[in-house]
Amino acid sequence: EIVLTQSPATLSLSPGERATLSCRASQSVSIYLAWYQQKPGQAPRLLIYNASNRAAGIPARFSGSGSGTDFTLTISSLEPEDFAVYYCQQRSNWPSGSFGQGTKLEIK
Amino acid sequence: QVQLVESGGGVVQPGRSLRLSCAASGFTFSDYAMHWVRQAPGKGLEWVAVISYDGTNEYFADSVKGRFTISRDNSKNTLHLQMNSLRPEDTALYYCTRDSSGWSGFFDYWGQGTLVTVSS
Numbered sequence: 298e299i300v301l302t303q304s305p306a307t308l309s310l311s312p313g314e315r316a317t318l319s320c321r322a323s324q325s326v327s328i329y330l331a332w333y334q335q336k337p338g339q340a341p342r343l344l345i346y347n348a349s350n351r352a353a354g355i356p357a358r359f360s361g362s363g364s365g366t367d368f369t370l371t372i373s374s375l376e377p378e379d380f381a382v383y384y385c386q387q388r389s390n391w392p393s394g395s396f397g398q399g400t401k402l403e404i405k
Numbered sequence: 406q407v408q409l410v411e412s413g414g415g416v417v418q419p420g421r422s423l424r425l426s427c428a429a430s431g432f433t434f435s436d437y438a439m440h441w442v443r444q445a446p447g448k449g450l451e452w453v454a455v456i457s458y459d460g461t462n463e464y465f466a467d468s469v470k471g472r473f474t475i476s477r478d479n480s481k482n483t484l485h486l487q488m489n490s491l492r493p494e495d496t497a498l499y500y501c502t503r504d505s506s507g508w509s510g511f512f513d514y515w516g517q518g519t520l521v522t523v524s525s
Contacts, residue, residue, distance in 0.1 A: 331511045333450075340500055340515035341450065352505070352513060384450055388510030392464035396450040 299323055301385050301397035309405040316372040318400045320385035325365045329389045332361055332370045335399075336381045344383075345370065372402075380404050407431040407514045409501045414519030417491055425519055427484040427501030435459070435479040438504035440512060441486050443497035453499070454486065457508065469495075491523045 300323040310316055320330065328348040333341040343352040345361035348368060358373040372379055385397040413425040427439070441453040454465045454475040463475050474487045484501055498518040505513035 329510070333512075340517055341512075342515075343505065343511060343513045346505060346509070346511045386450070386452075386511070391508075391510040392455055393466070394452045394510050396452070398449050 298393075299326060299387055299390060299395055301387055301395055303383075303385060303397035303400045305400060306398075307401045307403060309403050310375055311405045312375050312377055314375050316370075316375055316379070316402060318370040318383055318402070320363075320368040320370070320397050322366045322368075322387060322389075326387040326389035328364050329387055329391070330361075330363070330368050331386045331388070332359075333384045333386065334379075334381045335384065341384065375402075377404075407503065409503065409514055409516035411499065411501050411516045411519035414499065414521045416522045416524060418525050419492060419523055421491055422487070422489045423491060423521060425486040425488065425499055425501075425521070427486075427516060429482045429484065429501075429503075432503070434477075434482040438508050439477060439484045440502045440504060441475065441484075442500045442502050442512065442515075443495075444500070444518070445494075445497045448497075451497075455504070455510075456484070488521070491521075493523050495521060496523045497521060 332345040502512035
């Protein structure tokens, strides 16, 4: 089983700042990694797939990078609506897949 | 616009069964694999099951294998999850999700979820 570990668990930043979220896999997942955003009371939303491809309608301030075991989601300049929980997900061993435990991005 | 609407959740005793449904609209349902993903209260996400666009292939998480089945009716644009031998650890919000590209394993549209509570 591939385990995804996200860090930090909580990130406290102010609007306008740059956010860097990390996801580390217990073994290589190549580029088969996605990022989702979840706000309270809402379903998750796909942001990034295949490590660096933005999903339809996702603002350019969101970017993903990495391959193998280390991945990063970067939000270049935080907007008030970006404060949420972010999950990474791998599908390297498809049709099985797994999610990280999440990073909560909160307003400082 | 793409819409996924789940139904069928509720409170059920351990060992009993429940059938979830998902009504899809706004896209050609028969072109996409479909998944169920769940989220226990206050916890993270867990992929549960997937069915191919034509219903010929199905896969399950180890945690539900042998207890859950997945099916679809492309004539009615409906997805189902039959849950048998339910356990307290199956308590979660169950999301119906669309595969983002054929058989990609990523989820580009999500319903709002239906809550399943397994408790005596």
